[in-house]
Amino acid sequence: DAKTTQPNSMESNEEEPVHLPCNHSTISGTDYIHWYRQLPSQGPEYVIHGLTSNVNNRMASLAIAEDRKSSTLILHRATLRDAAVYYCIPLGVSGYALNFGKGTSLLVTP
Amino acid sequence: EAQVTQNPRYLITVTGKKLTVTCSQNMNHEYMSWYRQDPGLGLRQIYYSMNVEVTDKGDVPEGYKVSRKEKRNFPLILESPSPNQTSLYFCASSLAIGGRTYNEQFFGPGTRLTVL
Numbered sequence: 001d002a003k004t005t006q007p008n009s010m011e012s013n014e015e016e017p018v019h020l021p022c023n024h025s026t027i028s029g030t031d032y033i034h035w036y037r038q039l040p041s042q043g044p045e046y047v048i049h050g051l052t053s054n055v056n057n058r059m060a061s062l063a064i065a066e067d068r069k070s071s072t073l074i075l076h077r078a079t080l081r082d083a084a085v086y087y088c089i090p091l092g093v094s095g096y097a098l099n100f101g102k103g104t105s106l107l108v109t110p
Numbered sequence: 111e112a113q114v115t116q117n118p119r120y121l122i123t124v125t126g127k128k129l130t131v132t133c134s135q136n137m138n139h140e141y142m143s144w145y146r147q148d149p150g151l152g153l154r155q156i157y158y159s160m161n162v163e164v165t166d167k168g169d170v171p172e173g174y175k176v177s178r179k180e181k182r183n184f185p186l187i188l189e190s191p192s193p194n195q196t197s198l199y200f201c202a203s204s205l206a207i208g209g210r211t212y213n214e215q216f217f218g219p220g221t222r223l224t225v226l
Contacts, residue, residue: 036215043114043200043217044153096141096160097168098202098215100153 002027002090009105012078020073020104022088031090033064033071036098039084044100047073047086083108112137114218116201122224123191131186131221133201139216140206142184143168144176146197147220153200159184160206191225198222 005023012018024033035047048055048062050071055062061074075082087103114135123129133142143158145168155168159178173195175187184203188195199221205213 041220043202043220044215045217046214049214096143096158097155098153102152 002031004088004090004101006086006088006102006104008102009107011107011109012075014080014108014110015077018075018078018082018106018108020075020086020088020106021070022072023070024088024090025069027068027090028092029068031092031095033062033068034089034091034098035060035062035073035086036089036100037084037086038103039081044087044098078106078108080108080110082106112216114201114203114216116199116218116221118221119219120222122226124226125192126190129188129191129223131188131199131201131223133184133186133203133218134182135184135201135203135216136182137203137205137216138181139203140181141213141215142178142201142203143215144174144184144186145200145202146170146195147200148197156186156199191223193225196223196225 002024032049032051034049036044038044048060050062063072085103085105087100117132140161144156145153147153154170156174157176159165165176201218202215204215
């Protein structure tokens with residue numbers, strides 16, 4: 001499994017953009033980059049995933065470096081509800097076991 | 111509403127008393143799995159199932175059993191619980207893993223188990 005490095009914690013003001021970085025320099029060429037998040041007292045939930053191109057969905061955007069050794073999850077306007085632990089997870093398209101690691105704890109302040 | 115449900119949500123029990131944590135999904139998902147979450151260790155997979163009657167060990171299967179007799183249910187069985195199984199447990203499900211399409215995994219709300 002590819003190893004990931006994420007900041008332990010980050011802080012953002014409400015309604016500001018947030019950029020959550022992830023380093024995955026050992027990622028294989030066929031691994032997708034997935035992001036899940038875990039809100040307090042809840043199970044993890046899927047956020048977004050991508051392979052090479054940048055991706056957008058209703059929750060966030062994912063910017064993937066050209067060499068694929070790093071990626072950034074972008075929350076365009078953080079809300080208090082976005083306070084959670086965010087996990088960056090490389091995984092093959094046929095993979096199944098999500099290796100969550102320690103993630104980044106995002107604090108959003110009013 | 112599409113969801114994964116777990117019961118019970120909280121359980122305090124004693125060493126050696128067999129227990130079952132149920133997991134059910136209403137999305138007709140083939141793949142189901144169990145994770146445990148511990149401080150400093152994150153989420154670790156216990157067992158998973160690719161479909162009915164197909165189960166396999168994850169990273170930390172010792173002390174646990176599972177069964178998959180129906181597509182919607184995937185119970186986690188602790189035959190003789192011990193204090194080191196005190197943890198927060200999550201069930202997850204998704205459409206079939208594999209192929210060209212990634213299928214996001216849906217997680218239940220969690221079961222907090224304390225073994226005294």
